[in-house]
Amino acid sequence: MQLAIGNKNYSSWSMRPWVLMRELGMAFEEINIRFDSFDADSQFKQQLTHLGAATGKVPLLIDDSAKHNGRSLLVYDSLAITERLFEHNARVWPSDTAMRALARSACAEMHSSFGQLRSLCPMNIEADLADQGALLWRDNAGLRADVARLERLWADLMGTGKGPMLCGAFSAVDAFFAPVVMRINSYALPVSKTAQAYCERVTQLSSVQAWIDGALAEQDFLDFEEPYRFKP
Ligand SMILES: N[C@@H](CCC(=O)N[C@@H](CS)C(=O)NCC(=O)O)C(=O)O
Incomplete structure (x- = not known):
């Protein structure tokens, strides 16, 4: 493969x-x-x-x-x-069929929604965009609404699946939200304690650490992917 x-x-x-x-x-x-x-x-x-x-x-x-x-x-x-x-x-999806349906719904929502979070905060693992994140957070109600929805979704899934990941053990739903976690980290978006703890668990996954290591090693900065750092 x-x-x-x-x-x-x-x-x-x-x-x-x-x-x-x-x-x-x-x-x-x-x-x-x-x-x-x-x-x-x-x-x-x-x-x-x-x-x-x-x-x-x-x-x-x-x-x-x-x-x-x-x-x-x-x-x-x-x-x-x-x-x-x-x-x-x-193991791509949770073994419980109801949990699997919830995981699929959350992935589909990630795929089709959270438009403000995705467009205003493009993934940029290497960058520290905390200052930019604070401005975006202050000025964009849509961004705040996306993050509020994210927190409700994550809390609901973790309440049902009993953790440690969104739907119990690691599955595709955690992989789908891993880039969102990278955005929360880079832009230092203010999230609830529960969401922050989940972000830390995702960031510590060995696969995510390996991806981050690869991203940091690239040192390949592209102006069309850098709406903030390369702005005059
Ligand atoms: N809905 C697609 C989106 C894929 C996508 O947009 N990938 C970007 C890179 S992250 C791309 O290849 N963009 C090239 C282009 O837009 O021409 C998926 O879920 O895989």
Whole structure:
């Protein structure tokens, strides 16, 4: 199995399946596709085209256990990749079926919502954006509403699943929220004690630590991914 991913410092969508596979001990080869730009003629797009990726986006799972059109099965979009991984490893989702439904709902919500948090606070693991975070928090009711929703969701899941992670043991739902935790850390967003404790547990996961180490080692700063640091 191979997983194509973007820059570890910036690519929140890539982080999700990478952390999931790594934390569950699933063997895979990583294909790094640097974000030079997202223009049609960028190296990024050309490398993805070479792999056969129709969407031109990462993450992309190349699953050699099945064939499609004479080549390894290509699975794109983090939700679909997660479901494909579940077919290889039952621990991707919680074993309890009701808990599994709640975990899937939370992942779908992460995938389709939290727009203000995602657009105002793009993932940037290396940066200390606490000052910027304080301004964003002061000026954006939508950001505060997203974080309030996040805290309610997390508290509800942890109350039902009895911890230590969102739905009991580590599962895809924690991998989906790992980039959100990275944002809370970088922008020092004020969250409840319960949410902060969960953020610390996620940050300490060995898979997350390995991703952070990779992000810090990159030292590859891209102005189109840096709305704050590179502003005059
Ligand atoms: N919904 C997709 C989003 C994937 C996505 O937008 N990935 C970004 C990198 S984090 C990308 O490849 N962007 C390239 C582009 O927008 O052209 C998923 O869940 O995998």
